[in-house]
Every structure is written in structure tokens, then in C-alpha cells.
Amino acid sequence: SQTIHQWPATLVQPVGSPLSLECTVEGTSNPNLYWYRQAAGRGLQLLFYSVGIGQISSEVPQNLSASRPQDRQFILSSKKLLLSDSGFYLCAYLLEGTGELFFGEGSRLTVL
Amino acid sequence: SQELEQSPQSLIVQEGKNLTINCTSSKTLYGLYWYKQKYGEGLIFLMMLQKGGEEKSHEKITAKLDEKKQQSSLHITASQPSHAGIYLCGADKGNQFYFGTGTSLTVIP
Incomplete structure (x- = not known):
């Protein structure tokens, strides 16, 4: 079965x-x-979505970037955080053929 | 981008009461999804609607998609504290998957 983890x-x-x-x-x-x-x-x-290794599409211009170095790894990055970057970040994958998204547990970021 | 507006933004109901949450799209939807989120956690899939006029039920939750496929409603019958959380509608557009503005539901025991 499929699982997804965030940290x-x-x-x-x-x-x-x-x-x-x-x-x-x-x-x-x-x-x-x-x-x-x-x-x-x-x-x-x-924020971002990826359909394959090295393929990243950005939805909004922002202080963040994403990378997909491996098929099942998705990384969200920033070089310099802003206060406005605070929030709850969720990663998800699409279960093929169903249209259903499965979400990770989420990462809560507080920028001080 | 696909715009999904939900109403109301927040809802406080007494346990046992019925409630309805609405989701409206500015464009015709290919698929409409309902998710529930417990505070501070990831989303849980509830239902998917694809056909105009379609209606699905799971336990005490019923979702409908109108004939024009631009509006959906989520109805909870005899609400319970376990129904509390944030309800989000979502829609897909190719590889992109968008969500509505969210409705926060509080159920008072």
C-alpha cells in the first residue's frame, strides 16, 4: 500500500x-x-506540482522553490525565509486513476 | 486558475442539527472532491463527484453536484462532535488540483 511522509x-x-x-x-x-x-x-x-523527476511547475511567484531529485522524493526549499512564509505545509500525491489525493501529516513552519 | 468559493466560512451548530456547506466554481468542473481536515493534520478524502446531478452518501454525509457541474453541496445529518473540522472542496484541472477556501465546522455537544 502507498504511504506518504513529511518532515x-x-x-x-x-x-x-x-x-x-x-x-x-x-x-x-x-x-x-x-x-x-x-x-x-x-x-x-x-504552490508546486510535479509530474516526474526534475519536472516542477510553480503556481505562484514566491520565496520558495521545489525540487524532485528522485521519483518519490519532493523537497520544498527557501534560501531566505520571510515572515509571510509561516504556515502549514502539506505534501500530497495523486492516486492514479481515482483523482484522489493522499496527504502527508503536514509541516508547521513558524518564521520569527 | 480554478476558483472555488465555499460558504459559509465557519459554522457552529448544536449536536444533532443538520447543516449544509456549499462550494461554487467559476468554471465547469470535471471532478469535484470533498475533503475533511482535522485541525493541524492532513486532509482525508470524503467523496468524489463527476457527473451532473450526481449524489453520493457516506454515513451521515451526503454530497451533490448540480446539473451544470459548477456547484456542489455537502450535507451533514444529525451532526456529531466527530464531524468537527475544516471541510474543503477541491477540483482538478489537468495535473493541477485546487481547493476551495474552506469551511470550519464546530459542533457543540
């Missing part, structure tokens, strides 16, 4: 510091992968 679960970082959030999927090959951000417990904003 770290919680992160407190100073403004200007770098960021790396990692997401890995098991039990599936070549999944579509997604990074979302949720602010103030509201709707999810799609």
Missing part, C-alpha cells in the same frame, strides 16, 4: 534562514506530487 513536523526558523521540507512516497511509482500551503487554518494554496 519535520514542526519547525521554528528565524527570518533570513534557509528552509528544507522533505516529502517521500512509498508504494507507488511516478506519482504526481504536490506542495500546498495553508494559512490560518483555511483553504489550501497550491
